[in-house]
Amino acid sequence: MKGMILAAGKGTRVKPITYTIPKPMIPILGKPVMESMIQLFAAHGIDKIVVNTSHLAEVIENYFGDGHHFNVQLSYSYEGEIRDGEFVSKALGSAGGMRKIQDFSGFFDETFVVVCGDAWIDLDLTEAMRRHKERGGIATIITRDVDISEVSKYGVVVTNEHSQVTSFQEKPSINEALSTQINTGIYIFEPAIFEFIPRGEEFDIGSQLFPLLVERKVPFYATNMSFQWLDVGNISDIWAVTKEILYGKVPGYPIPGTQMKPGVWVGINTVLNLDECKLKPPVIISSGCEVQSGSTIEGPAVIGANCKIETGSVIVESLISDYVQVCHDAYVDNKIVFGDYFISHDGYAQSLTEMDAVHVLKDRRHVQPLAGFNGGNHLYLTKSDGAE
Numbered sequence: 001m002k003g004m005i006l007a008a009g010k011g012t013r014v015k016p017i018t019y020t021i022p023k024p025m026i027p028i029l030g031k032p033v034m035e036s037m038i039q040l041f042a043a044h045g046i047d048k049i050v051v052n053t054s055h056l057a058e059v060i061e062n063y064f065g066d067g068h069h070f071n072v073q074l075s076y077s078y079e080g081e082i083r084d085g086e087f088v089s090k091a092l093g094s095a096g097g098m099r100k101i102q103d104f105s106g107f108f109d110e111t112f113v114v115v116c117g118d119a120w121i122d123l124d125l126t127e128a129m130r131r132h133k134e135r136g137g138i139a140t141i142i143t144r145d146v147d148i149s150e151v152s153k154y155g156v157v158v159t160n161e162h163s164q165v166t167s168f169q170e171k172p173s174i175n176e177a178l179s180t181q182i183n184t185g186i187y188i189f190e191p192a193i194f195e196f197i198p199r200g201e202e203f204d205i206g207s208q209l210f211p212l213l214v215e216r217k218v219p220f221y222a223t224n225m226s227f228q229w230l231d232v233g234n235i236s237d238i239w240a241v242t243k244e245i246l247y248g249k250v251p252g253y254p255i256p257g258t259q260m261k262p263g264v265w266v267g268i269n270t271v272l273n274l275d276e277c278k279l280k281p282p283v284i285i286s287s288g289c290e291v292q293s294g295s296t297i298e299g300p301a302v303i304g305a306n307c308k309i310e311t312g313s314v315i316v317e318s319l320i321s322d323y324v325q326v327c328h329d330a331y332v333d334n335k336i337v338f339g340d341y342f343i344s345h346d347g348y349a350q351s352l353t354e355m356d357a358v359h360v361l362k363d364r365r366h367v368q369p370l371a372g373f374n375g376g377n378h379l380y381l382t383k384s385d386g387a388e
Contacts, residue, residue, distance in 0.1 A: 008054035024117030044125040052097035116185035142186035154182035235347035
C-alpha cells in the first residue's frame, strides 16, 4: 500500500526550534514525530511512502534515508529551486505537493493515505481504509470529536446524516460551531482526486481542494474515529504533549530508558546516584548523561542525551535538549532549553546572543561555552522571564 507524509512546511509557529530542524523532526521524548508516523504506516502495511520536503530537507532525508531501517521504502519530493547557486525552499502546498509527485511518476495508482508529519497518532489505519472503501467516495477526511470548549483551536468539519462533508469552519467560536468534529490532517484519496488539483501551482488540501469538492458536490466523506492525536502545531504544544505522556495520559507512547524507581526513567551509559540527587517524578534522564550529586530535578522534566547537570543546579518542570551542560547554581524553571534559546512554555523565546544577562548553560561538546556565557555569574530562568 502507498502513502504520503507532508513535511515541506517551514514550521513558522514552532520557531525558533525550526531554525535548525524541520517541524516533523521535533523530538518527543527523543523520537522525531515523523518517525512515529512511519512506524504506524509500516504496522498497517503502508510500506511505499513518498515524503515531500522543502525547508531543511536534508535533515529529514539524512535521518530516514531510504527507509529500510523502518521496513518501508521511502522516496523524497523536494520542493524548491536553485537561486544564485543555492537551494531555496519553495513549498507547493499539500495538494500541490501531491500533484508534483503524480506528474513525475504516476506514483498514486491506487487508494492512498496522506498524513501530516507533525503529529503522533495511534489511529487504526486499516479500519479507516475499510470505511473509506465501504462508502466509495473519492476522498475521506479522518475526524475526531473534541469538547465544544476546544473547537476554536481547530478546523471544524460539518457533515450531513450520511457523513458526506457539506462545509468547513476555520476555528469557529463556541457559539458558531456547527460540529465538534475536527480535521486531524489524515486523509484517504482515490487517484481520481488529481482531476481536481491544478498542475504547477501552490494548492492546499484543507483550504482549497476540500472546499472545491464540496462546491462540486463530489462524493467526499468524513470518518469520525476515536484515537489519540498529539499535534505539535506550536511551541506550547511540545511541552503540553510531553507533560501528558509523562503523567501517563497517553497509553501506548513508548517512554525511553529503564524505570529505576517509580516515575524515574534513565537511559544507558548515564552516571547518576539516585540517593544523592533530589528527583521528583516524573523525570526522564536520557542516555550518556552525567547528573552530579547535589543537583535537583523536579518533574515533569526531561533531560536530553549527553547532558551534564552539575552539583547545585535546579531544574523544575523543564525540557533540556541534548548536549546541554547546566552549571552549578543554575535555576531553570518552566523552560525548554534548545540550542541557543530559552523558550517559555507559552512560546516566548529568548536568544542567548540577544539577552543582556549572561547564563550558566554550555554546549557540553565544546570547551568554550555557548554565546554570551560568563562563568562568574549565575542565571535564574523562571517561568516569568520575558513573559508579557
